[in-house]
Amino acid sequence: MFDQFKQTYFEECEDRIQEAEEGLTVMLDGGADDGVVNQVFRAIHSIKGGAGAFGFDTIVGFAHQFETTLDLVREGALSPDREMCTLFLHANDIVADMLSREQNDEEIPSDLGQDVLAALEKIVAGSGAVVADPLASTDAGNFADIAGVKAWRIHFMPHKGLLKTGNEPLFLLRALQDLGELDVDVDLDHLPSFSDLTADHVEDCYLGWDITLHTEAPRDEIVEVFDFVEDLCDLTIEPFEEPVDVSQADVPVAPEVPLVAAAKPAKEPAAKKAVQATKSSGSASIRVDLERIDSLVNLVGEMVIAQSMLQEQVRWLPIEVGGKIGEGVENLARHMRDLQESVMAVRAQPIKSVFTRMPRIVREVSAICGKDIRITTSGEETEVDKTVLENLIDPLTHMIRNSVDHGVEKPADRVAAGKTSHGTIHLSARHKSGRIIIEIEDDGKGVNRDAVWAKALKQGIVTPEATLTPHEIDNLIFKPGFSTAESVSEVSGRGVGMDVVKRNVSDMGGRITVSSVPGEGCKMTLSLPLTLAVMDGMVVSVGSQRFVLPTVNIVESFQPNSDAISKLTEGVNIIQARGEYVRVIPLCDVFHIDDAILDINEALLILLEGDDGQRVAVMVDDVLGQQQVVIKSLETNFSAVDGISAATILGNGDVALILDVPGLSDMRAKIDLKQEVLNHALSKKEALDQGVAIEQEEGVCNECSD
Amino acid sequence: MPITVAIVDDSRTMLDMVGYTLREAGYNVIEAEDGQQALTMLSGQAANVVITDLNMPNMDGLTLIRELRAMATYKSTPILMLTTEADREKKEAGRAAGATGWIVKPFNPDKLLSVVKKVAG
Secondary structure, three states: OOHHHHHHHHHHHHHHHHHHHHHHHHHHOOOOOHHHHHHHHHHHHHHHHHHHHHOOHHHHHHHHHHHHHHHHHHOOOOOOOHHHHHHHHHHHHHHHHHHHHHHOOOOOOOOOOHHHHHHHHHHHHHHOOOOOOOOOOOOOOOOOOOOOOOEEEEEEEEEHHHHHHOOOHHHHHHHHHOOOEEEEEEEOOOOOOHHHOOHHHOOOOOOEEEEEEEOOOOHHHHHHHOOOOOOOEEEEEEEOOOOOOHHHOOOOEOOEOOOOOOOOOOOOOOOOOOOOOOOOHHHOOOOOOHHHHHHHHHHHHHHHHHHHHHHHHHHOOOHHHHHHHHHHHHHHHHHHHHHHHHHHHHHEEEOHHHHOOHHHHHHHHHHHHOOOEEEEEEOOOOEEEHHHHHHHHHHHHHHHHHHHHHHOOOHHHHHHOOOOOOEEEEEEEEEEOOEEEEEEEEOOOOOOHHHHHHHHHHOOOOOOOOOOOHHHHHHHHHOOOOOOOOOOOOOOOOOOOHHHHHHHHHHOOOEEEEEEEOOOEEEEEEEEEOOOOEEEEEEEEEOOEEEEEEHHHEEEEEOOOHHHEEEEEOOEEEEEEOOEEEEEEEHHHHOOOOOOOOOOOOOEEEEEEOOOOOEEEEEEOEEEEEEEEEOEOOOOOOOOEOOEEEEEEOOOOOEEEEEOHHHHHHHHHHHHHHHHHHHHHHHHHHHHHOOOOOOOHHHHHHHHOO | OOOEEEEEOOOHHHHHHHHHHHHHOOOEEEEEOOHHHHHHHHHHOOOOEEEEEOOOOOOOHHHHHHHHHOOHHHOOOOEEEEEOOOOHHHHHHHHHHOOOEEEEOOOOHHHHHHHHHHHHO
């Protein structure tokens, strides 16, 4: 009958497993206090409780043994060392495994976790504790049924305290009545005389009952009626036919019943302590189907578009009409922004859920590699959009594996290099100008630049003439087809390299870079959008086209001073801006827009900075304004284009492309290349004009057109 | 007036299942997820029966029982503890705190109802 609750149970168990794992990890590192141990115990205990309700006996059995062992730790009878904690972690995995099998209606193999179970049993046996059988009936009667008895004689004399426990003799008699016909005599022998009754006695019970019960029910059922009060009353239950000496009665149960159940004394001032309306009400939450939230997010997105269209229209109204309406629209815009932020906050979740998976990966992988690595985390509370969070798991896992496998050295090598024998990986998250930055920093040997360079040459990723900065060489590891591992290792090999990580990250509108100091370690930085749905953008015009530049990337916009412009080669300009030279990218060239301003002296430049600090200046005709734009992915219908991250719908209904700044700076190379080809072709053409034979021109052009 | 039963458990599954069983049987059910929350809830809203888990964060079941017993309203209200423990120790600790009785997890719906009936009439 409880099948409808199974889903809730499995969801809850996921959280419990997580909690247990967190606690066990702390225990493993030796930092556990009673609270942590209790947290783990409670998690397993709770899983067992639910498993029992659904009849998952295998889980109950295993969890029970696990729980018993944890209980010994809790009581201080066991002090777990690293080895034991590792076993516990393993046991936790097995519980998780069993749960997921139950959830998927799979059979649990009979040998699953048997070794761990045996190890747990051994620990418990070693401590001398006794384990109760979890599936055994807990209320089994101690007395064999006396067959053939049709009536029972029951003497029930409550002790003083019975009423204080909230038990009510009347209800017990009614429960007896459910078993059969009752004859009840009240035993008034202990009732004091009226004059002796004082306020002190008001909660005491003086009445007793002699009951004859005619029933087919076995004795156990009668005993069970009194199970809550057996230590609070004198109770004898014996077959009626044979009058039996009361002193030999078989169930002497000593109840003390304050008789005065009905006489609930005058109300005291309601306990003051009790009114601690602290955080309890604050933690109220509901579970909502993600689809509903997504549709809400979409609706809000549509409203943002509608609102910006409205704003656009109002702008052209004559002032006497538009003034008031304009105010209203401005108000609307403000609320719309709040609404949007609130909706986004609903989807936001702390990154903790992803971070907590990582210690286990580090543990497992470092065990395989024979390394000793600790992982520390910070910024777990940083909130990220749920979809981003989900998509983050794979790349992050891969990067962590990579750090363990290739980054941190083996203990002996570390010691030889004058480092501590154990390596450290630090995982952190923080918000930075509208994006989330995740860093994985290790204190290993850093990227092997020579090997990377050699490999890149071999794979044809770079040409021998290329001049790259050390930073650029390090980042070659993200190029497609690159993998420095000489042999595919068990750990991070698997035929995928960092390029896959990069692709996963780019698909979310994120970027990844690595910076490394040889011998000291390496740091991978992931930069992701906070949300995948909206962003602040600046709308610019280039000829008849409109583009959106992410506001977070904009440093400044300015009219170029012709003195500051230097021409490198034909059509390639750099400009001095804020003390450094940056490349000018004319959008009209990149996107082949013919009706744009071509003269750099008349155009407007916008200085942009990528997350990696790379700056470029894009040349546009004009800046039209700043607004919130709803991101519409293009990649559902089109393949990815460098320099364009998505599209949006503007207030006037036009579609505008959203530009991707690092993508734009990557395009430099290609444009340069094209320019060279062009120059090359031009010179060839001149040569041709002069009647000189041309060789292999086609080949060159084919190679360079992408 | 239907009898109001307060269920206190940090496990959503237990709250749902116990709640379902009791609601089906016509009881009015109110819920809290730990002792602290229960205390706040029960200070504002009276229950005729309280069913509480023992091991919970923020405030455990035994403390909750003691706190409730210290309040005039709950001085003799039936309080049942949910426990998977078969051992007497737990029951005795509960009894010492003022518990009326216990419900063994995993619970059998009929047993749950008969126990509630036995303490609440």
